[in-house]
Amino acid sequence: MTRLVLRGLATTVAILLAAGALVWALMLLAPVDPARQILLSQGDPAPTPAEVDATRHALGLDDGYLVQYGRWLTAAAHGDFGISWRTGDPVAAELAERLPPTIRLTLVALLFAVVLAVALAVPGVGNPGGGTDLAARGLVFGGSAVPSFALGVVLLEFVVVGAGIGRVVADGSWSGALLPAIPLAVGIGAEWARVLRGGLRDALDAPHADTARARGSGRLRLLLLHGFPHTAAPFLTVAAMSTGGLLAGAAVIETLFTWPGVGRLLITSIDAGDLPVVQAIVLLGVIAYLAADLAARLLAAAVDPRLRSRTR
Amino acid sequence: MIPRSLHIGAWLLVALAVLAVAAPLALPDPDRVDYTAELTAPGAAHPLGTDQLGRDLAARLAAGARTTLGSVGAVWLVSVAVGLFAGTLGALAGRLGEQVVARVVDLALALPQTVVALAIAGALGPGLWQLVLAMSATAWAPTARLAHTYVHAARERPDVIAARMAGIGPVRAMCAHVLPGAAARVVVVATLGVGQLILSLAALSFLGLGAAPPTAEWGRMLADSRHDVIAAPWLIIVPTTAIFLAVTAVSLVADGARERVDPGRRAWPRF
Numbered sequence: 336m337t338r339l340v341l342r343g344l345a346t347t348v349a350i351l352l353a354a355g356a357l358v359w360a361l362m363l364l365a366p367v368d369p370a371r372q373i374l375l376s377q378g379d380p381a382p383t384p385a386e387v388d389a390t391r392h393a394l395g396l397d398d399g400y401l402v403q404y405g406r407w408l409t410a411a412a413h414g415d416f417g418i419s420w421r422t423g424d425p426v427a428a429e430l431a432e433r434l435p436p437t438i439r440l441t442l443v444a445l446l447f448a449v450v451l452a453v454a455l456a457v458p459g460v461g462n463p464g465g466g467t468d469l470a471a472r473g474l475v476f477g478g479s480a481v482p483s484f485a486l487g488v489v490l491l492e493f494v495v496v497g498a499g500i501g502r503v504v505a506d507g508s509w510s511g512a513l514l515p516a517i518p519l520a521v522g523i524g525a526e527w528a529r530v531l532r533g534g535l536r537d538a539l540d541a542p543h544a545d546t547a548r549a550r551g552s553g554r555l556r557l558l559l560l561h562g563f564p565h566t567a568a569p570f571l572t573v574a575a576m577s578t579g580g581l582l583a584g585a586a587v588i589e590t591l592f593t594w595p596g597v598g599r600l601l602i603t604s605i606d607a608g609d610l611p612v613v614q615a616i617v618l619l620g621v622i623a624y625l626a627a628d629l630a631a632r633l634l635a636a637a638v639d640p641r642l643r644s645r646t647r
Numbered sequence: 648m649i650p651r652s653l654h655i656g657a658w659l660l661v662a663l664a665v666l667a668v669a670a671p672l673a674l675p676d677p678d679r680v681d682y683t684a685e686l687t688a689p690g691a692a693h694p695l696g697t698d699q700l701g702r703d704l705a706a707r708l709a710a711g712a713r714t715t716l717g718s719v720g721a722v723w724l725v726s727v728a729v730g731l732f733a734g735t736l737g738a739l740a741g742r743l744g745e746q747v748v749a750r751v752v753d754l755a756l757a758l759p760q761t762v763v764a765l766a767i768a769g770a771l772g773p774g775l776w777q778l779v780l781a782m783s784a785t786a787w788a789p790t791a792r793l794a795h796t797y798v799h800a801a802r803e804r805p806d807v808i809a810a811r812m813a814g815i816g817p818v819r820a821m822c823a824h825v826l827p828g829a830a831a832r833v834v835v836v837a838t839l840g841v842g843q844l845i846l847s848l849a850a851l852s853f854l855g856l857g858a859a860p861p862t863a864e865w866g867r868m869l870a871d872s873r874h875d876v877i878a879a880p881w882l883i884i885v886p887t888t889a890i891f892l893a894v895t896a897v898s899l900v901a902d903g904a905r906e907r908v909d910p911g912r913r914a915w916p917r918f
Contacts, residue, residue, distance in 0.1 A: 350757045357758075361770040480894040482846050484853045484866065485887040488873045497877050522846075579759025586765060587850045602854050605769035617766040624759040 336643060339636055347629050354621045355411070358614050359404050365610050370396055372420040372608070416615035421607045426615045430597065436507030437596035440589070441581055443512040444519040448577075451478075451524030456531035460562075461554065463536060471528070478525030483584055486518035487591045505594045515592040519584050523577045530573045534566030541565075568635040568642060575624075575631035582620045653903025659896035667716055670709035677702060677710040678861045686879045696881040698872050704885055710863040711886070716893065718775060718857075719844050722782045726837045729787035731830060734794020735821060738802065748795065755788035761847050768856045775858040778851055782844065789840065790833045797832055801825040831908050838901040842894040849890050865890050 362369065370391035374382040382390075391397055395406060410417070416426035455475055459468030494514070495501045501514050535558075538544060544561050552560070586598035593599070597616055604612035636642040671677070681701035689696040695704040737748030767781035798821070801807055810820045849866030851857055858864045860871065865886045872882040 350754060353754050354758055358766065361766055364767070364770040366772065476895075476898075477891075480842065480846075480891050480898065482849050482853075482866070482887065482890050484850055485869060485883060485890070488869060488876060488883055492873060492876045492883075579762055582759060583761030583765055583847070583850070587854060590854055601765065601769070605765070605856065606773075608772065610770065613766060613769040617762060617769075620762040621758060624762070625757065628757070 336636070339643065340633060343629050343632055347625050351622065351625060352408075354625075355408055355618065356404060358618045358621070359407050361614055361617075362610060363400075365608070367608055367610075369420075369610070370394065372610075373418070376418070376420045376423045378423070411615075411618065416618075417611040419604075419609055419612050421604065421609040421612070426611050429600065429612065430615060430619070433595060433597045433600045436512075436594060437585060437589070437598060439507065439509055440512045440516060440519070440594060440596060441585060443509070443516040444523070444581065444585075447516050447520035448524040448527060451520060452527035452531050455524070455528035456535060457558070460532060460535045460539065460558075471532075475525045475528045475532075478521050479529070481521065483518040483522055484587050484591060486521060487515070487588050490514055490517060491591060505592050507595045511594075515588050515594055519581065519588050522584070523581060526577060527570065527573060530570050531566055534569050535562045538562045538565035564638055567638040571631040571635045571638075575627040578627040579620075579624050582623065650903040650906050652899040653907065656896045656899025656901075656903060659892060660900060663712060663716065663893055663896060666709050667712035671706065671713070674706035674709055675703045677706040677863050679703070686875060686882075688879070689881055695885050696879065698868070698879075698882055699875045704881065707863040707868060708865075708885055708889055711865045711868055712889070714775065714858055714862060714864040715845065715848060715852075715866070715890075718779045719841060719848055721779050722786050722844055722848075723837055723841055725783040726786040726790050726840070727833055729783075730790025730792075730837065731794050731826075731833050733787065733791040734796075734829065734833070735798050735826065737791075737795050738798040739817065739821060745795075745799075748791070752788055752791045752795065755785050756792060758785060760785045764847065764851065765856075768851060773856050773859065775862070775864075778848065778857045782848065782851075786837075786840065786844065790837050793836050794829050794833050797829045798825055801828070835901060835904045835908050838897065838904060841897045841901065845890060845894050845897065 368387065370387045371382055373394070374386060374390055379386065395403065398406075407417075414427050416430070418424065419426050419429060422429070455471045459465060459471045462468060502511060505511050505515065539557065539562055544557060547557055547561050582598070585596065586601050588594065589596045589598035590602045597619070601613065601616045603609075604616070679702060681697070684693070684697050684701040685699060687693055687697040687701070689704075693703050693705065695708060698704055698707065733748055733752065737745045740748070763785050764778075764781040767784055768778055771777035771781065801824070807820055807824050810824050811817070815823070848857065849864075852864045852866035853870045855867075855870065857867060860867070868886045869883060872879070876883040
């Protein structure tokens with residue numbers, strides 16, 4: 336198990352370094368000159384070429400790419416992502432302010448998604464092809480094909496504006512997260528329900544489940560002791576993969592509900608061409624995704640002994 | 648036997664293609680603003696009603712089908728072509744080349760797809776082609792992984808070994824004996840991801856990262872008229888239904904095709 340943890344950590348760090356290089360390279364893709372942008376953000380309305388050159392030299396933007404990347408990475412590792420081209424403030428300070436609301440929103444959405452997945456997968460699993468199972472499968476199919484922003488618009492315009500429930504301008508609190516979390520959770524919950532249902536059916540169709548049934552174990556015991564542990568590994572993998580979708584979905588839902596989180600900051604920064612903020616948020620998203628993936632792999636190995644013995 | 652889901656999905660897809668290609672010819676100009684016909688309910692003059700600027704919704708829906716499905720088709724094409732190319736190249740290029748391709752694919756698979764798309768769209772700025780490029784950046788990874796695994800395994804297959812022993816060169820053996828099977832699987836895997844692509848593309852367009860107005864795009868249409876949906880519910884029903892049907896059609900086709908290519912196996916990679 337220790338070896339597994341170390342291997343996982345090493346892979347994650349290697350991917351993170353490569354991903355860091357890609358995120359840094361976004362700067363090269365951008366159609367604007369960083370030095371000019373920084374001068375503009377500091378309130379210089381029309382920087383002269385000499386000023387731009389001086390800034391470029393002062394910031395080391397005329398050094399080699401490798402040197403620049405090394406410097407950016409060292410600073411990023413210390414939590415310093417430079418200054419925002421839009422506001423002129425340090426990026427880290429802006430992020431620190433926006434992070435708690437996003438964490439609240441995503442946690443509530445994850446909770447909803449788990450409830451939804453269990454509610455859709457479990458009732459029909461005892462009787463595949465029955466009415467409950469078919470209805471649940473229909474809902475799963477529909478839920479994964481409905482765009483989350485359309486659900487968000489329905490909730491915002493009909494429930495908040497139309498019926499007057501909740502607040503139009505979100506404040507980022509726990510109670511305010513209940514409504515925006517719904518559209519965020521539907522797509523993910525449907526995907527999880529699909530995996531959970533498949534895993535549960537495989538487990539409950541297996542000979543060992545028949546044995547347990549013959550020895551008189553009840554439905555609940557069968558589900559909890561023989562069903563869920565078997566679905567843990569694939570479920571955790573899919574759950575970690577949906578972190579990526581959750582982060583991108585948060586950008587859509589936060590923008591729609593004017594939620595004061597990182598996702599909306601990302602979209603605002605993209606609109607303004609504020610690259611340092613975009614880089615910081617994307618790096619943060621990649622880190623969250625990789626951390627979730629690592630955690631899922633280790634948890635799956637802790638639950639499923641087959642994954643522990645198969646160290647390549 | 649053709650699976651029923653493939654049948655239904657394929658007909659839906661054909662209907663959408665006809666909508667995209669032929670309907671704009673019969674319908675009025677999707678960008679023509681008519682302030683005398685703002686928010687008209689569906690009726691004889693406008694079969695699906697009009698939006699807040701009095702533009703014909705049916706015409707915009709059909710024009711949007713071209714934009715949305717066209718860009719998704721472009722990303723799909725990239726993921727099939729690049730995936731197949733990278734996968735076979737890795738197997739043909741010897742040990743070192745194989746390692747390089749495998750690590751690049753590992754990296755592309757390890758990154759969150761939509762977040763990467765957001766990042767690249769952010770660096771390039773808004774625009775339809777920028778968005779297609781941003782989404783293609785990671786879309787090829789699952790297909791490349793599959794093609795690579797398939798081609799790698801195929802080198803040990805009896806028929807391929809027989810062909811090589813009969814004096815057929817590695818490139819020709821690859822093209823004649825391995826590629827057809829690989830291509831079928833790559834197309835299926837790429838198609839399995841298209842539903843998610845449609846949803847992502849519509850979501851990113853909804854955020855204003857896609858086509859610039861007044862270009863009709865399904866996600867963008869909803870974003871532009873979202874404040875009028877209480878007064879004119881068809882403004883949300885029509886584009887959402889279109890997206891829903893497109894995603895459903897593609898999912899049905901992909902599931903049916905997967906069943907045809909590789910019956911009985913459930914564990915296929917998804918995006």
